[in-house]
Amino acid sequence: MATMKDIARLAGVSTSTVSHVINQSRYVSEEISERVNRAAQELNYTPSALARSLKMNRTKTLGMLMTTSTNPFFGEVVKGVERCCYQKGYNLILCNTEGDQQRMKSSINTLLQKRVDGMILMCSSLEGERIEIFDKYPDVPVVVMDWGPMLFTSDKIQDNSLQGGYMAAKHLIECGHTQIGCITGPLNRHQAQMRYEGYKRALNEAGLEFHPNWIIESNFECEGGYEAFNRMYSKGTLPTAIFVCNDMMAMGVMNAAHEKGLSVPDDFSIIGYDDIHIAKYMSPPLSTIHQPKYRLGQAAVETLLCKLENETRDPKVVQLEPTLVERNSVATLKTTIEE
Structure with missing residues (x-):
């Protein structure tokens, strides 16, 4: 493997000059720079990333x-x-x-x-x-x-996430929904808790009641949404709308609903969170909160x-x-x- 000394010998310059050209650490005339670069190319010289990192501490x-x-x-x-x-x-x-x-x-x-x-x-x-x-x-x-x-x-x-959860629930309220459920992520995680707090803030602001059978904690995965909807369904009457705290769980909810012969949004509405790429290709396309x-x-x-x-x-x-x-x-x- 070629070294800077080999380049210096071929180009007829000092090793320090080669170093300045390679690392662009000091001005070197165009003529000498061209000789050094040509020699480096002939020798297939590859700078040592390790040596450079040790010298620059980066x-x-x-x-x-x-x-x-x-x-x-x-x-x-x-x-x-x-x-x-x-x-x-x-x-x-x-x-x-x-x-x-x-x-x-x-x-x-x-x-x-x-x-x-x-x-x-x-x-x-x-x-x-x-x-x-x-x-x-x-x-x-x-x-x-x-x-x-x-x-x-x-x-x-x-x-x-607090604002995002509030926006999701408020959108459902503005669309005329007063019976609104929520499938949360793991509430020991900050983002999940904040989305849930935003949901509660919107309902409190509108003077709406919280139905304990319509609030289910899950795990942010498709399977979690699927199981959460089945639990909500087994407890009796469904709400007219559900805020599902991420799009992956929303996919699971829609799949579980389809198995039961229910249609979104005819039988109940749903809004997700994240706006993952596939959200707009779901059936129906998913209303959601976009995260950048x-x-x-x-x-x-x-x-x-x-x-x-x-x-x-x-x-x-x-x-x-x-x-x-x-x-x-x-x-x-x-x-x-x-x-």
């Missing part, structure tokens, strides 16, 4: 930890992270924690050994855990996504790189706002009062 590599899920929401966020890394000239190492604390700690150790410049955590099933290893590496910035209160220092990227998933990933990388440039700044929270997407899964009842 590897131009970020690490990301996430929990595997069938929910394409996560893939759409990762797409934003990967694209932004590429545009900024960074590599990305992606690790799967599978929701296991020990595996997460092992992955963090591995990333630190590989000297990543920073980390992005998207493992909300582990929120509330204290990760002591970060205390030993205060110079490695961390950004968390989709996470509740943190027990370590980091920046945070989140969507406004690509932007969430992009914001995580940008915030991490900003911290690398200004290590002394205080941790910050970047909050992105949801929007309502109206499709065909919500019926407008004739009892709607026009102002």
Whole structure:
């Protein structure tokens, strides 16, 4: 494998001059730069990423930890992270924690050994855990996504789930619904709790009653939505509308309803959350709350790189706002009062 010394010998210059040309660390005349680059090309020289990282104390590599899920929401966020890394000239190492604390700690150790410049955590099933290893590496910035209160220092990227839940329920109310159920995510997770709180705020504001048989806690997966609807159905009369706290569970709900001969929105209306890519291709197309998933990933990388440039700044929270997407899964009842 060719070295800078080999290039210097072939180009007839000093090794330090070759280093300045390769690393663009000092001005070198166009003629000499051309000789050096031509020699490097002839020798098939490839710069050592390891040597460069040791010299610059940067590897131009970020690490990301996430929990595997069938929910394409996560893939759409990762797409934003990967694209932004590429545009900024960074590599990305992606690790799967599978929701296991020990595996997460092992992955963090591995990333630190590989000297990543920073980390992005998207493992909300582990929120509330204290990760002591970060205390030993205060110079490695961390950004968390989709996470509740943190027990370590980091920046945070989140969507406004409280507002999103409120918008979903309020849309159903504005369409004339007064009997509104809710299938929540795991309420020990911050985002699920906030969406549920938004739902409750909208119902309280409208003076509507809460029916305990119409509030079911589930797990954010298709199977969870399917089972939650079956439980709600088994308890008696259904509400006229259901806020399902993510689109994957909404798919499960619609499948369970179809098995029972029920039709959306003729027999009951449904609104989801996330606006995953396939939501508009469901039958009927799903009304939902749009999360800017690509932007969430992009914001995580940008915030991490900003911290690398200004290590002394205080941790910050970047909050992105949801929007309502109206499709065909919500019926407008004739009892709607026009102002």
